[in-house]
Amino acid sequence: MTDLLPFVLLIAGTFLFAGLVKGVIGLGLPTVSMGLLGLAMPPVEAAAMLLVPSLVTNIWQLLAGPRFGALLRRLWPMMVGVVVGTLAGSGIIAGTAAHAATAGLGAALVLYAVVGLMKLRLCIPPGAERWAGPLVGAVTGLVTGATGVFVIPAVPYLGSLGLERDDLVQALGLSFTVSTFALAGGLALHGALPLAITGTSLLALLPALAGMALGGWLRARVRPETFRLCFFLGLLALGGELLWRGVA
Template sequence: MSDLLLAILPVFLLAGLVKGVIGLGLPTVAMGLLGALMPPAEAAALLIVPSAVTNIWQMLAGGRLIALGRRLWPMLAGICLGTWAGSGLLARDPTGHAATALGAALIVYALAGLAAPRLHLGPRTEAWAGLPIGALTGLITAATGVFVIPAVPFLQAIGLEKEELVQALGLSFTISTAALALGLARDGVFGFDIAGASLIALAPALAGMWLGQWIRLRVSAQTFRRCFFLGLTALGGYLVLRGVL
């Protein structure tokens, strides 16, 4: 366990730093790096506490939580249903397909971030699209431990203001983390030992967030974001190649 902690502490420091600079990316970076060191199910379990605490913090920062909950409840319900429907995909994966799927998800997310497409969904489309978007996000969460696709592009496309978007991301990620934690606990992955390690990982994650916020005030976030997505593309490609070779 001591060797494991030495390996994961810098991972969560880096992941927290990324979240502090661009507002998201902690589970994505952590899953990508830890997926190269351990089974994806264990990596997903390790990120539960740092992800939950940082996302609750982000979710509560602002005065629009109730209004956002009313607006986004179909997507949030879909996330829960999709995650629970796919529960066990990470835990029962002796072939390593989950790591390959994780790599593919990272590449898709990174390429979408680099392209920065200007999508827009009207109220009518938003009303019916929320549930299937959430369900698909939940299934991808259950299979890979990454809960940004396609929820993040959807939230970016429905016309939220900047601060509303940040709070909506925190709300979406909090629900995804809770649903994933319940699924992993049911599958016997998120036990006391891994929960303790996850709690220890909270400290470097918070330190990384603080450092990232400090950096965000001094460098171009757009430049850092571009480097971040390029790095994720390379990391995802490595995981895919490792899984198919």
């Protein structure tokens, strides 16, 4: 019992906080949960743990917008790239190279934090989407398969398409939902989706949803830019720690 309590507190606290971040800024649940869980367990176990909370919260985000069909028709080549890349890269996180996976997770978090702090604003012309979408999807999938992090380069790319705010939130939900399904498929393909961890992932859904509700309440009371700055600085420190741990 004494060994179980710290584990339960770790899972509950991680997903409560990750849900809070997502509730405030609309993303970050897989990123935060992978980073924090990666300090206490192998990345492949952390990836399996986040599947149910990530899937449910992202489907919620996906279905909240009004233009699902139009976005799917526009972004389906990118989504195909995400699936192919994730299945191709999932052997890394599911393999025996735990240090490499930890270092990769840390590097992905650091890169995402730097991009966020620099507030880079790219602009992809409509004519380039035909080839840029599948390429970005494939690279995002490879990063997802190797580290369990869905955001690089998908988030900056989607932000460069000139979508309205509601459409962007829904597009992010679509990308994260597809990434979650693809990651689950990749882990299952390599026999790295144990039933026990999947059950724990189901229990982690409750604090994740509670965190999202709390984040929605907090969003009306704290400037999103202030929270975003703290979020990216925290990710930078967390990613640096994981990167150092993976290469040391």
